[in-house]
Amino acid sequence: MAVQIAVIDDWQDVARDVVDWSVLDHIGQVSFIHDYPADNETLAARLGEFEVICVMRERTRFDEDLLRRLPKLKLLVTGSMRNAALDLKAAAQGIQVCGTDSYKHAAPELTWALIMAATRNLVVEANALRAGLWQQCLGGDLHGKTLAILGLGSIGTRVAQFGQVFGMRVIAWSENLSAERAAEVGVTYVSKQELFEQADVLSVHLVLSDRSRGLVDAQALDWMKPSALLVNTARGPIVDEAALIKALQKRRLAGAALDVFEQEPLPAHHPFRTLDNVLATPHVGYVSQQNYHQFFSQMIEDIQAWSAGEPIRVLS
Known part of the structure:
Protein backbone atom coordinates (compact mmCIF):
# COMPACT_ATOMS: atom_id res chain seq x y z
CA MET A 1 0.00 0.00 0.00
CA ALA A 2 1.37 3.43 -0.98
CA VAL A 3 2.73 5.61 1.80
CA GLN A 4 0.88 8.95 2.06
CA ILE A 5 3.44 11.78 2.04
CA ALA A 6 2.60 15.44 2.72
CA VAL A 7 4.78 18.42 1.87
CA ILE A 8 3.34 21.20 4.02
CA ASP A 9 4.24 24.84 4.68
CA ASP A 10 4.51 25.28 0.90
CA TRP A 11 3.14 28.80 1.18
CA GLN A 12 4.36 29.98 -2.21
CA ASP A 13 3.17 26.82 -4.06
CA VAL A 14 6.70 26.14 -5.35
CA ALA A 15 7.74 22.84 -3.75
CA ARG A 16 6.48 20.57 -6.55
CA ASP A 17 8.69 22.32 -9.12
CA VAL A 18 11.94 22.76 -7.16
CA VAL A 19 12.91 19.07 -7.36
CA ASP A 20 11.65 15.89 -9.04
CA TRP A 21 9.36 14.24 -6.52
CA SER A 22 8.50 11.41 -8.95
CA VAL A 23 11.51 9.48 -7.63
CA LEU A 24 9.25 8.67 -4.64
CA ASP A 25 6.50 7.12 -6.77
CA HIS A 26 7.59 3.61 -5.82
CA ILE A 27 7.30 4.54 -2.12
CA GLY A 28 4.09 6.53 -1.99
CA GLN A 29 1.94 9.44 -3.09
CA VAL A 30 3.10 13.02 -2.47
CA SER A 31 0.59 15.80 -1.67
CA PHE A 32 1.46 19.50 -1.48
CA ILE A 33 -0.31 21.64 1.10
CA HIS A 34 -0.18 25.43 1.02
CA ASP A 35 -2.23 26.39 4.11
CA TYR A 36 -0.80 28.49 6.91
CA PRO A 37 -0.47 27.01 10.42
CA ALA A 38 -3.70 26.62 12.39
CA ASP A 39 -4.96 25.25 15.70
CA ASN A 40 -4.18 21.63 16.48
CA GLU A 41 -7.71 20.40 15.80
CA THR A 42 -7.62 21.86 12.30
CA LEU A 43 -4.09 20.57 11.71
CA ALA A 44 -5.05 17.07 12.84
CA ALA A 45 -7.95 17.03 10.38
CA ARG A 46 -5.69 18.37 7.63
CA LEU A 47 -2.78 15.98 8.24
CA GLY A 48 -4.34 12.90 9.84
CA GLU A 49 -4.05 10.64 6.79
CA PHE A 50 -0.31 11.11 6.28
CA GLU A 51 2.43 8.75 7.41
CA VAL A 52 5.24 11.06 6.27
CA ILE A 53 5.18 14.86 6.63
CA CYS A 54 7.81 17.21 5.23
CA VAL A 55 7.88 20.55 7.03
CA MET A 56 9.64 23.84 6.50
CA ARG A 57 11.57 24.93 9.57
CA GLU A 58 9.64 26.82 12.22
CA ARG A 59 6.39 27.31 10.36
CA THR A 60 3.88 24.72 11.56
CA ARG A 61 4.37 23.80 15.21
CA PHE A 62 4.33 20.09 16.07
CA ASP A 63 3.90 19.97 19.84
CA GLU A 64 3.06 16.92 21.98
CA ASP A 65 -0.68 17.50 21.65
CA LEU A 66 -0.62 17.61 17.84
CA LEU A 67 1.67 14.60 17.58
CA ARG A 68 -0.77 12.58 19.71
CA ARG A 69 -3.54 13.55 17.28
CA LEU A 70 -1.59 12.08 14.35
CA PRO A 71 -1.49 8.32 15.06
CA LYS A 72 -0.57 7.44 11.46
CA LEU A 73 2.52 9.67 11.44
CA LYS A 74 5.77 7.69 11.23
CA LEU A 75 8.29 10.16 9.78
CA LEU A 76 8.75 13.93 10.12
CA VAL A 77 11.29 15.51 7.79
CA THR A 78 12.31 19.13 8.37
CA GLY A 79 14.31 21.59 6.36
CA SER A 80 17.57 22.23 8.29
CA MET A 81 19.05 20.29 11.19
CA ARG A 82 17.43 22.62 13.71
CA ASN A 83 13.70 23.29 14.07
CA ALA A 84 12.42 24.78 17.31
CA ALA A 85 8.82 24.13 16.23
CA LEU A 86 9.22 20.37 16.64
CA ASP A 87 8.89 18.68 20.03
CA LEU A 88 11.65 16.12 19.53
CA LYS A 89 11.12 14.55 22.95
CA ALA A 90 7.46 13.85 22.21
CA ALA A 91 8.28 12.67 18.70
CA ALA A 92 10.77 10.16 20.09
CA GLN A 93 7.80 8.06 21.21
CA GLY A 94 7.50 6.31 17.86
CA ILE A 95 8.06 9.03 15.23
CA GLN A 96 11.33 9.29 13.32
CA VAL A 97 12.54 12.87 12.76
CA CYS A 98 15.16 13.67 10.12
CA GLY A 99 16.63 16.93 8.86
CA THR A 100 18.60 18.40 5.99
CA ASP A 101 21.63 20.57 5.48
CA SER A 102 21.18 24.30 4.81
CA TYR A 103 22.56 26.59 2.13
CA LYS A 104 24.69 28.97 4.20
CA HIS A 105 24.59 32.07 2.01
CA THR A 281 9.88 41.26 4.63
CA PRO A 282 7.91 38.01 5.25
CA HIS A 283 10.66 35.75 6.67
CA VAL A 284 12.37 35.14 3.33
CA GLY A 285 15.91 34.90 4.72
CA TYR A 286 16.16 31.22 3.81
CA VAL A 287 13.62 31.32 0.98
CA SER A 288 15.97 31.06 -1.99
CA GLN A 289 16.19 28.74 -4.98
CA GLN A 290 19.45 27.17 -3.85
CA ASN A 291 18.31 26.63 -0.26
CA TYR A 292 14.92 25.18 -1.24
CA HIS A 293 16.60 22.85 -3.73
CA GLN A 294 18.90 21.59 -0.99
CA PHE A 295 16.07 21.25 1.54
CA PHE A 296 13.72 19.33 -0.74
CA SER A 297 16.31 17.14 -2.46
CA GLN A 298 17.61 16.01 0.93
CA MET A 299 14.05 15.51 2.22
CA ILE A 300 13.62 13.04 -0.64
CA GLU A 301 16.88 11.34 0.35
CA ASP A 302 15.65 11.14 3.96
CA ILE A 303 12.39 9.49 2.88
CA GLN A 304 14.21 7.00 0.64
CA ALA A 305 16.64 6.08 3.43
CA TRP A 306 13.82 5.71 5.98
CA SER A 307 11.83 3.55 3.58
CA ALA A 308 14.89 1.32 3.17
CA GLY A 309 15.19 0.97 6.94
CA GLU A 310 18.39 3.00 7.18
CA PRO A 311 17.38 6.57 8.20
CA ILE A 312 19.91 9.39 7.73
CA ARG A 313 20.35 12.88 9.25
CA VAL A 314 18.41 11.67 12.29
CA LEU A 315 17.23 14.28 14.82
CA SER A 316 15.01 12.01 16.93
Missing part, protein backbone atom coordinates in the same frame (compact mmCIF):
# COMPACT_ATOMS: atom_id res chain seq x y z
CA ALA A 106 20.88 32.87 1.70
CA ALA A 107 20.38 34.49 5.11
CA PRO A 108 23.47 36.74 5.12
CA GLU A 109 22.71 37.91 1.58
CA LEU A 110 19.15 38.85 2.59
CA THR A 111 20.52 40.62 5.68
CA TRP A 112 22.80 42.75 3.56
CA ALA A 113 20.02 43.48 1.07
CA LEU A 114 17.89 44.82 3.95
CA ILE A 115 20.77 46.94 5.28
CA MET A 116 21.37 48.47 1.86
CA ALA A 117 17.69 49.00 1.09
CA ALA A 118 16.95 50.62 4.44
CA THR A 119 20.07 52.81 4.40
CA ARG A 120 19.42 54.16 0.91
CA ASN A 121 15.58 54.32 1.19
CA LEU A 122 15.30 52.12 -1.88
CA VAL A 123 11.67 51.05 -1.39
CA VAL A 124 10.50 54.65 -0.95
CA GLU A 125 12.44 55.82 -3.99
CA ALA A 126 11.36 52.90 -6.19
CA ASN A 127 7.70 53.33 -5.27
CA ALA A 128 7.92 57.09 -5.83
CA LEU A 129 9.39 56.57 -9.29
CA ARG A 130 6.54 54.20 -10.18
CA ALA A 131 4.13 56.93 -9.05
CA GLY A 132 5.72 59.43 -11.43
CA LEU A 133 7.87 61.22 -8.82
CA TRP A 134 11.63 61.79 -8.66
CA GLN A 135 14.17 61.84 -5.77
CA GLN A 136 12.19 61.94 -2.56
CA CYS A 137 14.80 61.69 0.19
CA LEU A 138 18.48 61.70 1.13
CA GLY A 139 20.08 58.27 1.46
CA GLY A 140 22.44 57.29 4.23
CA ASP A 141 25.99 55.93 4.01
CA LEU A 142 27.78 52.83 5.29
CA HIS A 143 31.48 53.48 4.64
CA GLY A 144 33.17 54.53 7.88
CA LYS A 145 30.13 53.67 10.01
CA THR A 146 29.98 51.01 12.74
CA LEU A 147 28.34 47.65 12.08
CA ALA A 148 27.49 45.86 15.31
CA ILE A 149 26.96 42.09 15.14
CA LEU A 150 24.94 40.43 17.89
CA GLY A 151 26.05 36.81 17.55
CA LEU A 152 29.19 36.06 15.54
CA GLY A 153 28.33 32.58 14.29
CA SER A 154 28.47 31.49 10.65
CA ILE A 155 25.81 33.97 9.48
CA GLY A 156 27.03 36.81 11.69
CA THR A 157 30.59 36.27 10.48
CA ARG A 158 29.48 36.45 6.84
CA VAL A 159 27.58 39.70 7.46
CA ALA A 160 30.65 41.07 9.26
CA GLN A 161 32.74 40.29 6.18
CA PHE A 162 30.26 42.15 3.97
CA GLY A 163 30.57 45.14 6.30
CA GLN A 164 34.34 45.05 6.09
CA VAL A 165 34.18 45.07 2.28
CA PHE A 166 32.00 48.19 2.52
CA GLY A 167 34.60 49.90 4.70
CA MET A 168 32.67 49.65 7.95
CA ARG A 169 34.14 49.26 11.42
CA VAL A 170 32.77 45.96 12.71
CA ILE A 171 32.21 45.13 16.37
CA ALA A 172 30.53 42.13 17.97
CA TRP A 173 29.24 40.69 21.23
CA SER A 174 27.46 37.62 22.49
CA GLU A 175 27.57 35.74 25.76
CA ASN A 176 29.82 33.04 24.28
CA LEU A 177 32.04 35.27 22.16
CA SER A 178 35.68 35.89 23.11
CA ALA A 179 38.00 38.67 21.99
CA GLU A 180 40.26 36.02 20.41
CA ARG A 181 37.44 34.53 18.33
CA ALA A 182 36.35 37.99 17.15
CA ALA A 183 39.91 38.92 16.23
CA GLU A 184 40.21 35.81 14.05
CA VAL A 185 37.74 37.38 11.61
CA GLY A 186 38.98 40.96 12.01
CA VAL A 187 36.17 42.04 14.32
CA THR A 188 36.50 44.02 17.56
CA TYR A 189 35.00 42.42 20.65
CA VAL A 190 33.05 44.84 22.88
CA SER A 191 30.69 44.61 25.84
CA LYS A 192 26.95 44.24 25.36
CA GLN A 193 26.28 47.88 26.26
CA GLU A 194 29.09 49.11 24.00
CA LEU A 195 27.66 47.07 21.14
CA PHE A 196 24.33 48.88 21.30
CA GLU A 197 25.79 52.29 22.11
CA GLN A 198 28.29 52.33 19.23
CA ALA A 199 26.12 50.75 16.52
CA ASP A 200 25.12 52.67 13.43
CA VAL A 201 23.69 49.38 12.16
CA LEU A 202 22.99 46.58 14.64
CA SER A 203 22.33 43.16 13.10
CA VAL A 204 20.95 40.25 15.13
CA HIS A 205 22.36 36.77 14.44
CA LEU A 206 21.68 34.68 17.54
CA VAL A 207 19.95 31.33 17.78
CA LEU A 208 16.65 31.61 19.64
CA SER A 209 16.93 30.05 23.10
CA ASP A 210 15.74 30.75 26.63
CA ARG A 211 18.90 32.83 27.06
CA SER A 212 18.46 34.92 23.91
CA ARG A 213 14.68 35.39 24.07
CA GLY A 214 13.98 39.10 24.71
CA LEU A 215 17.70 39.91 24.86
CA VAL A 216 17.16 43.06 22.78
CA ASP A 217 14.93 44.70 25.37
CA ALA A 218 13.89 48.27 26.18
CA GLN A 219 17.19 48.91 27.99
CA ALA A 220 19.25 47.75 25.01
CA LEU A 221 17.17 49.85 22.61
CA ASP A 222 17.61 52.89 24.87
CA TRP A 223 21.37 52.47 24.57
CA MET A 224 21.20 52.86 20.78
CA LYS A 225 21.74 56.11 18.89
CA PRO A 226 18.60 57.84 17.58
CA SER A 227 20.20 57.59 14.12
CA ALA A 228 20.78 53.82 14.32
CA LEU A 229 19.19 51.01 12.30
CA LEU A 230 18.21 47.68 13.90
CA VAL A 231 18.22 44.65 11.60
CA ASN A 232 16.78 41.27 12.59
CA THR A 233 16.92 38.29 10.25
CA ALA A 234 17.45 35.75 13.07
CA ARG A 235 14.27 35.13 15.09
CA GLY A 236 11.54 37.57 16.10
CA PRO A 237 11.37 36.78 19.85
CA ILE A 238 15.04 37.73 20.36
CA VAL A 239 13.80 41.34 20.17
CA ASP A 240 11.18 42.63 22.59
CA GLU A 241 8.60 43.52 19.95
CA ALA A 242 6.54 45.87 22.12
CA ALA A 243 9.67 47.78 23.15
CA LEU A 244 10.82 48.05 19.54
CA ILE A 245 7.46 49.34 18.35
CA LYS A 246 7.48 51.98 21.08
CA ALA A 247 11.04 53.07 20.20
CA LEU A 248 10.15 53.35 16.52
CA GLN A 249 6.92 55.23 17.18
CA LYS A 250 8.72 57.74 19.41
CA ARG A 251 11.63 58.02 16.90
CA ARG A 252 14.14 56.97 19.56
CA LEU A 253 15.47 54.74 16.79
CA ALA A 254 15.83 55.77 13.17
CA GLY A 255 14.50 52.54 11.76
CA ALA A 256 14.27 48.78 11.71
CA ALA A 257 14.70 46.25 8.91
CA LEU A 258 12.96 43.03 9.88
CA ASP A 259 12.49 39.62 8.29
CA VAL A 260 11.28 37.78 11.41
CA PHE A 261 8.49 38.42 13.91
CA GLU A 262 7.00 37.24 17.18
CA GLN A 263 3.99 35.82 15.29
CA GLU A 264 4.26 34.56 11.73
CA PRO A 265 2.58 35.20 9.37
CA LEU A 266 2.47 38.78 10.67
CA PRO A 267 -1.09 39.75 11.74
CA ALA A 268 -2.97 41.92 9.25
CA HIS A 269 -3.09 45.07 11.38
CA HIS A 270 0.33 44.82 13.01
CA PRO A 271 2.20 48.15 13.40
CA PHE A 272 5.17 46.78 11.45
CA ARG A 273 2.96 46.83 8.36
CA THR A 274 2.38 50.58 8.59
CA LEU A 275 5.25 52.27 10.46
CA ASP A 276 7.13 54.41 7.94
CA ASN A 277 10.50 53.70 9.57
CA VAL A 278 10.17 49.92 9.20
CA LEU A 279 11.28 47.85 6.21
CA ALA A 280 9.68 44.44 6.69
Whole structure:
Protein backbone atom coordinates (compact mmCIF):
# COMPACT_ATOMS: atom_id res chain seq x y z
CA MET A 1 0.00 0.00 0.00
CA ALA A 2 1.37 3.43 -0.98
CA VAL A 3 2.73 5.61 1.80
CA GLN A 4 0.88 8.95 2.06
CA ILE A 5 3.44 11.78 2.04
CA ALA A 6 2.60 15.44 2.72
CA VAL A 7 4.78 18.42 1.87
CA ILE A 8 3.34 21.20 4.02
CA ASP A 9 4.24 24.84 4.68
CA ASP A 10 4.51 25.28 0.90
CA TRP A 11 3.14 28.80 1.18
CA GLN A 12 4.36 29.98 -2.21
CA ASP A 13 3.17 26.82 -4.06
CA VAL A 14 6.70 26.14 -5.35
CA ALA A 15 7.74 22.84 -3.75
CA ARG A 16 6.48 20.57 -6.55
CA ASP A 17 8.69 22.32 -9.12
CA VAL A 18 11.94 22.76 -7.16
CA VAL A 19 12.91 19.07 -7.36
CA ASP A 20 11.65 15.89 -9.04
CA TRP A 21 9.36 14.24 -6.52
CA SER A 22 8.50 11.41 -8.95
CA VAL A 23 11.51 9.48 -7.63
CA LEU A 24 9.25 8.67 -4.64
CA ASP A 25 6.50 7.12 -6.77
CA HIS A 26 7.59 3.61 -5.82
CA ILE A 27 7.30 4.54 -2.12
CA GLY A 28 4.09 6.53 -1.99
CA GLN A 29 1.94 9.44 -3.09
CA VAL A 30 3.10 13.02 -2.47
CA SER A 31 0.59 15.80 -1.67
CA PHE A 32 1.46 19.50 -1.48
CA ILE A 33 -0.31 21.64 1.10
CA HIS A 34 -0.18 25.43 1.02
CA ASP A 35 -2.23 26.39 4.11
CA TYR A 36 -0.80 28.49 6.91
CA PRO A 37 -0.47 27.01 10.42
CA ALA A 38 -3.70 26.62 12.39
CA ASP A 39 -4.96 25.25 15.70
CA ASN A 40 -4.18 21.63 16.48
CA GLU A 41 -7.71 20.40 15.80
CA THR A 42 -7.62 21.86 12.30
CA LEU A 43 -4.09 20.57 11.71
CA ALA A 44 -5.05 17.07 12.84
CA ALA A 45 -7.95 17.03 10.38
CA ARG A 46 -5.69 18.37 7.63
CA LEU A 47 -2.78 15.98 8.24
CA GLY A 48 -4.34 12.90 9.84
CA GLU A 49 -4.05 10.64 6.79
CA PHE A 50 -0.31 11.11 6.28
CA GLU A 51 2.43 8.75 7.41
CA VAL A 52 5.24 11.06 6.27
CA ILE A 53 5.18 14.86 6.63
CA CYS A 54 7.81 17.21 5.23
CA VAL A 55 7.88 20.55 7.03
CA MET A 56 9.64 23.84 6.50
CA ARG A 57 11.57 24.93 9.57
CA GLU A 58 9.64 26.82 12.22
CA ARG A 59 6.39 27.31 10.36
CA THR A 60 3.88 24.72 11.56
CA ARG A 61 4.37 23.80 15.21
CA PHE A 62 4.33 20.09 16.07
CA ASP A 63 3.90 19.97 19.84
CA GLU A 64 3.06 16.92 21.98
CA ASP A 65 -0.68 17.50 21.65
CA LEU A 66 -0.62 17.61 17.84
CA LEU A 67 1.67 14.60 17.58
CA ARG A 68 -0.77 12.58 19.71
CA ARG A 69 -3.54 13.55 17.28
CA LEU A 70 -1.59 12.08 14.35
CA PRO A 71 -1.49 8.32 15.06
CA LYS A 72 -0.57 7.44 11.46
CA LEU A 73 2.52 9.67 11.44
CA LYS A 74 5.77 7.69 11.23
CA LEU A 75 8.29 10.16 9.78
CA LEU A 76 8.75 13.93 10.12
CA VAL A 77 11.29 15.51 7.79
CA THR A 78 12.31 19.13 8.37
CA GLY A 79 14.31 21.59 6.36
CA SER A 80 17.57 22.23 8.29
CA MET A 81 19.05 20.29 11.19
CA ARG A 82 17.43 22.62 13.71
CA ASN A 83 13.70 23.29 14.07
CA ALA A 84 12.42 24.78 17.31
CA ALA A 85 8.82 24.13 16.23
CA LEU A 86 9.22 20.37 16.64
CA ASP A 87 8.89 18.68 20.03
CA LEU A 88 11.65 16.12 19.53
CA LYS A 89 11.12 14.55 22.95
CA ALA A 90 7.46 13.85 22.21
CA ALA A 91 8.28 12.67 18.70
CA ALA A 92 10.77 10.16 20.09
CA GLN A 93 7.80 8.06 21.21
CA GLY A 94 7.50 6.31 17.86
CA ILE A 95 8.06 9.03 15.23
CA GLN A 96 11.33 9.29 13.32
CA VAL A 97 12.54 12.87 12.76
CA CYS A 98 15.16 13.67 10.12
CA GLY A 99 16.63 16.93 8.86
CA THR A 100 18.60 18.40 5.99
CA ASP A 101 21.63 20.57 5.48
CA SER A 102 21.18 24.30 4.81
CA TYR A 103 22.56 26.59 2.13
CA LYS A 104 24.69 28.97 4.20
CA HIS A 105 24.59 32.07 2.01
CA ALA A 106 20.88 32.87 1.70
CA ALA A 107 20.38 34.49 5.11
CA PRO A 108 23.47 36.74 5.12
CA GLU A 109 22.71 37.91 1.58
CA LEU A 110 19.15 38.85 2.59
CA THR A 111 20.52 40.62 5.68
CA TRP A 112 22.80 42.75 3.56
CA ALA A 113 20.02 43.48 1.07
CA LEU A 114 17.89 44.82 3.95
CA ILE A 115 20.77 46.94 5.28
CA MET A 116 21.37 48.47 1.86
CA ALA A 117 17.69 49.00 1.09
CA ALA A 118 16.95 50.62 4.44
CA THR A 119 20.07 52.81 4.40
CA ARG A 120 19.42 54.16 0.91
CA ASN A 121 15.58 54.32 1.19
CA LEU A 122 15.30 52.12 -1.88
CA VAL A 123 11.67 51.05 -1.39
CA VAL A 124 10.50 54.65 -0.95
CA GLU A 125 12.44 55.82 -3.99
CA ALA A 126 11.36 52.90 -6.19
CA ASN A 127 7.70 53.33 -5.27
CA ALA A 128 7.92 57.09 -5.83
CA LEU A 129 9.39 56.57 -9.29
CA ARG A 130 6.54 54.20 -10.18
CA ALA A 131 4.13 56.93 -9.05
CA GLY A 132 5.72 59.43 -11.43
CA LEU A 133 7.87 61.22 -8.82
CA TRP A 134 11.63 61.79 -8.66
CA GLN A 135 14.17 61.84 -5.77
CA GLN A 136 12.19 61.94 -2.56
CA CYS A 137 14.80 61.69 0.19
CA LEU A 138 18.48 61.70 1.13
CA GLY A 139 20.08 58.27 1.46
CA GLY A 140 22.44 57.29 4.23
CA ASP A 141 25.99 55.93 4.01
CA LEU A 142 27.78 52.83 5.29
CA HIS A 143 31.48 53.48 4.64
CA GLY A 144 33.17 54.53 7.88
CA LYS A 145 30.13 53.67 10.01
CA THR A 146 29.98 51.01 12.74
CA LEU A 147 28.34 47.65 12.08
CA ALA A 148 27.49 45.86 15.31
CA ILE A 149 26.96 42.09 15.14
CA LEU A 150 24.94 40.43 17.89
CA GLY A 151 26.05 36.81 17.55
CA LEU A 152 29.19 36.06 15.54
CA GLY A 153 28.33 32.58 14.29
CA SER A 154 28.47 31.49 10.65
CA ILE A 155 25.81 33.97 9.48
CA GLY A 156 27.03 36.81 11.69
CA THR A 157 30.59 36.27 10.48
CA ARG A 158 29.48 36.45 6.84
CA VAL A 159 27.58 39.70 7.46
CA ALA A 160 30.65 41.07 9.26
CA GLN A 161 32.74 40.29 6.18
CA PHE A 162 30.26 42.15 3.97
CA GLY A 163 30.57 45.14 6.30
CA GLN A 164 34.34 45.05 6.09
CA VAL A 165 34.18 45.07 2.28
CA PHE A 166 32.00 48.19 2.52
CA GLY A 167 34.60 49.90 4.70
CA MET A 168 32.67 49.65 7.95
CA ARG A 169 34.14 49.26 11.42
CA VAL A 170 32.77 45.96 12.71
CA ILE A 171 32.21 45.13 16.37
CA ALA A 172 30.53 42.13 17.97
CA TRP A 173 29.24 40.69 21.23
CA SER A 174 27.46 37.62 22.49
CA GLU A 175 27.57 35.74 25.76
CA ASN A 176 29.82 33.04 24.28
CA LEU A 177 32.04 35.27 22.16
CA SER A 178 35.68 35.89 23.11
CA ALA A 179 38.00 38.67 21.99
CA GLU A 180 40.26 36.02 20.41
CA ARG A 181 37.44 34.53 18.33
CA ALA A 182 36.35 37.99 17.15
CA ALA A 183 39.91 38.92 16.23
CA GLU A 184 40.21 35.81 14.05
CA VAL A 185 37.74 37.38 11.61
CA GLY A 186 38.98 40.96 12.01
CA VAL A 187 36.17 42.04 14.32
CA THR A 188 36.50 44.02 17.56
CA TYR A 189 35.00 42.42 20.65
CA VAL A 190 33.05 44.84 22.88
CA SER A 191 30.69 44.61 25.84
CA LYS A 192 26.95 44.24 25.36
CA GLN A 193 26.28 47.88 26.26
CA GLU A 194 29.09 49.11 24.00
CA LEU A 195 27.66 47.07 21.14
CA PHE A 196 24.33 48.88 21.30
CA GLU A 197 25.79 52.29 22.11
CA GLN A 198 28.29 52.33 19.23
CA ALA A 199 26.12 50.75 16.52
CA ASP A 200 25.12 52.67 13.43
CA VAL A 201 23.69 49.38 12.16
CA LEU A 202 22.99 46.58 14.64
CA SER A 203 22.33 43.16 13.10
CA VAL A 204 20.95 40.25 15.13
CA HIS A 205 22.36 36.77 14.44
CA LEU A 206 21.68 34.68 17.54
CA VAL A 207 19.95 31.33 17.78
CA LEU A 208 16.65 31.61 19.64
CA SER A 209 16.93 30.05 23.10
CA ASP A 210 15.74 30.75 26.63
CA ARG A 211 18.90 32.83 27.06
CA SER A 212 18.46 34.92 23.91
CA ARG A 213 14.68 35.39 24.07
CA GLY A 214 13.98 39.10 24.71
CA LEU A 215 17.70 39.91 24.86
CA VAL A 216 17.16 43.06 22.78
CA ASP A 217 14.93 44.70 25.37
CA ALA A 218 13.89 48.27 26.18
CA GLN A 219 17.19 48.91 27.99
CA ALA A 220 19.25 47.75 25.01
CA LEU A 221 17.17 49.85 22.61
CA ASP A 222 17.61 52.89 24.87
CA TRP A 223 21.37 52.47 24.57
CA MET A 224 21.20 52.86 20.78
CA LYS A 225 21.74 56.11 18.89
CA PRO A 226 18.60 57.84 17.58
CA SER A 227 20.20 57.59 14.12
CA ALA A 228 20.78 53.82 14.32
CA LEU A 229 19.19 51.01 12.30
CA LEU A 230 18.21 47.68 13.90
CA VAL A 231 18.22 44.65 11.60
CA ASN A 232 16.78 41.27 12.59
CA THR A 233 16.92 38.29 10.25
CA ALA A 234 17.45 35.75 13.07
CA ARG A 235 14.27 35.13 15.09
CA GLY A 236 11.54 37.57 16.10
CA PRO A 237 11.37 36.78 19.85
CA ILE A 238 15.04 37.73 20.36
CA VAL A 239 13.80 41.34 20.17
CA ASP A 240 11.18 42.63 22.59
CA GLU A 241 8.60 43.52 19.95
CA ALA A 242 6.54 45.87 22.12
CA ALA A 243 9.67 47.78 23.15
CA LEU A 244 10.82 48.05 19.54
CA ILE A 245 7.46 49.34 18.35
CA LYS A 246 7.48 51.98 21.08
CA ALA A 247 11.04 53.07 20.20
CA LEU A 248 10.15 53.35 16.52
CA GLN A 249 6.92 55.23 17.18
CA LYS A 250 8.72 57.74 19.41
CA ARG A 251 11.63 58.02 16.90
CA ARG A 252 14.14 56.97 19.56
CA LEU A 253 15.47 54.74 16.79
CA ALA A 254 15.83 55.77 13.17
CA GLY A 255 14.50 52.54 11.76
CA ALA A 256 14.27 48.78 11.71
CA ALA A 257 14.70 46.25 8.91
CA LEU A 258 12.96 43.03 9.88
CA ASP A 259 12.49 39.62 8.29
CA VAL A 260 11.28 37.78 11.41
CA PHE A 261 8.49 38.42 13.91
CA GLU A 262 7.00 37.24 17.18
CA GLN A 263 3.99 35.82 15.29
CA GLU A 264 4.26 34.56 11.73
CA PRO A 265 2.58 35.20 9.37
CA LEU A 266 2.47 38.78 10.67
CA PRO A 267 -1.09 39.75 11.74
CA ALA A 268 -2.97 41.92 9.25
CA HIS A 269 -3.09 45.07 11.38
CA HIS A 270 0.33 44.82 13.01
CA PRO A 271 2.20 48.15 13.40
CA PHE A 272 5.17 46.78 11.45
CA ARG A 273 2.96 46.83 8.36
CA THR A 274 2.38 50.58 8.59
CA LEU A 275 5.25 52.27 10.46
CA ASP A 276 7.13 54.41 7.94
CA ASN A 277 10.50 53.70 9.57
CA VAL A 278 10.17 49.92 9.20
CA LEU A 279 11.28 47.85 6.21
CA ALA A 280 9.68 44.44 6.69
CA THR A 281 9.88 41.26 4.63
CA PRO A 282 7.91 38.01 5.25
CA HIS A 283 10.66 35.75 6.67
CA VAL A 284 12.37 35.14 3.33
CA GLY A 285 15.91 34.90 4.72
CA TYR A 286 16.16 31.22 3.81
CA VAL A 287 13.62 31.32 0.98
CA SER A 288 15.97 31.06 -1.99
CA GLN A 289 16.19 28.74 -4.98
CA GLN A 290 19.45 27.17 -3.85
CA ASN A 291 18.31 26.63 -0.26
CA TYR A 292 14.92 25.18 -1.24
CA HIS A 293 16.60 22.85 -3.73
CA GLN A 294 18.90 21.59 -0.99
CA PHE A 295 16.07 21.25 1.54
CA PHE A 296 13.72 19.33 -0.74
CA SER A 297 16.31 17.14 -2.46
CA GLN A 298 17.61 16.01 0.93
CA MET A 299 14.05 15.51 2.22
CA ILE A 300 13.62 13.04 -0.64
CA GLU A 301 16.88 11.34 0.35
CA ASP A 302 15.65 11.14 3.96
CA ILE A 303 12.39 9.49 2.88
CA GLN A 304 14.21 7.00 0.64
CA ALA A 305 16.64 6.08 3.43
CA TRP A 306 13.82 5.71 5.98
CA SER A 307 11.83 3.55 3.58
CA ALA A 308 14.89 1.32 3.17
CA GLY A 309 15.19 0.97 6.94
CA GLU A 310 18.39 3.00 7.18
CA PRO A 311 17.38 6.57 8.20
CA ILE A 312 19.91 9.39 7.73
CA ARG A 313 20.35 12.88 9.25
CA VAL A 314 18.41 11.67 12.29
CA LEU A 315 17.23 14.28 14.82
CA SER A 316 15.01 12.01 16.93
